[in-house]
Amino acid sequence: MDETSQKIIDVTMALVRDKGYVATTTKDIAKDAQINECTIFRKFKGKKDIVLSGMKQQEWRANITPDVFKNVKWNLQEDLEMFMNNYLDRVNADFVNLSIGLRAPQIYDETAALIMKIPEIFIQYLTTYFEKMHDKGKLAEMDFHSLAITIFSSTFGYTFLKASFEDKLIDVKQKDYVEQSVKMFINGIQKNS
Template sequence: MDETSQKIIDATMAMVRDKGYVATTTKDIARLAGVNECTLFRKFQNKKDIVLHGMEQEKWRGNVTPDIFQKVEWDLEADLPMFMREYMRRITPDFVNLSIGLRAPQLYEETVSMIMKVPQAFLRSLTDYLNQMEEKGKLPHRDWEPLAMTFFSATFGYTFLKASFGERLTGVGQEEYIRESAKVFLHGILQD
């Protein structure tokens, strides 16, 4: 990728994050990238093409893959918070806002599979972990997939609300939220 193309991609993705896809114009992209609009169209077919190239770059997608959840101790009290922390460390407010901007109807079919990789990695990793904990005799038999979805929803919800409202919604800090959520989830899954 040449430097000019990268500037165009970075400007586009930053604007989609800040304004949304529909409100982002090629004129605004060119201005932010420091190029003229003709250069933009020499490098890319259109605004959608720029975004799709941006989505292929690791810096513009959430770096959540199953391998980030491998630091398990096989102890629920330690491991559940680790799942939340690793997700929250990578899914920053910037990424949350970008993923919202990428949900425009003009892009949705092309971007949804890339956006879904983040929750899929979390859910698959946590479900596999819980199944292995059951196999090790550390958990009772359960259908772990819906419970992993519950835990992910709590993790995603906090991340999304913090990205959207900052401290205006609640003063509950990330570590307190992680500690209390993991404790409640742990208590719930150990009950018969």
Template sequence: MFDETQNKIINATMNLVMERGYSSTTTKDIARLAKVNECTIFRKFKGKKEIVLSAMQLPKWNPNLSESDFSYVGDLAKDLVSFSEVYMNKVTPEMVKISIGLRTPELYPYTSEGILKIPQVFKKVLINYFEEMKDKINPTDYESMAMMFISMNFGFVFLDASFGRKLTQLEKRDYISNAVRIFVDGISKK
């Protein structure tokens, strides 16, 4: 899709966006990190915005979460652990940093739909799943339940992206296991 030079420019740009944000990333910085002349950037792309929008098409820079990523067996705990693992394997701390870097006012109108797609897909999957599992869970508003589960997962990734190991030493696997157990205990019919 992109040639080697374009990929170097895209990777440099996204690494800088992740580190500094979009507004603080200059084409001069991109050229330096990509090891190309600044004029090469403008021969390959119209500008910084086009680089970012191009990057969002690549799996390396876009989690591309889809409904087909999720499968289940009908066991609340196993299924929700699986859902969390799928989500956190795609929505990594790096992806969160990029998402935050792409929320700058001059770029957000072009990136918001792509950023929003991830939680929308996860929410839809969860609501459908909870509706299907209604015989095993307490009656409730499934959208609220889905939002709670999304927040529980995103919160861990966001805090990891923000603070690394400074806030908690919990491994992702242990967090998922414990959080899902507590969540399932709270929603299961007794």
């Protein structure tokens, strides 16, 4: 990948994140990349091709690799906090907005599967993690898949709401949110009397 092509990809992905796929024009891309518009079409087949090329790069796919889940301590609090922080660090506001920017009928069919991979991996891993924790006697018997979905939903919900409305809706810092949530997930909120 030559320098110019990479610049085009980076600029395009940033524009899709900020304005959406349909509203991103090739003129915008050329201007931001400081190149001539026709150079875009010398490097790529078309607008869609740029985005699909970008989607193939780790950098624009939240850098999710298997070793995200490597440092498991088999301690509920530590591990859950680590999972949530790992997810929130990677699937940040930029990535959330990019995912939404890709929701255009002209392109969504070809990107949806890739976007879904990330939540899929997390939910799948969480489920097996809970099963193992149950085997170790550290977790009560329950529907582990459903549990994984609940915890993932709350993690995803937080980063999405942050990305959409910033601090206007949610003014809780990531660190505090993770700590507070995990505490509740583990111990529950009902008063023990």
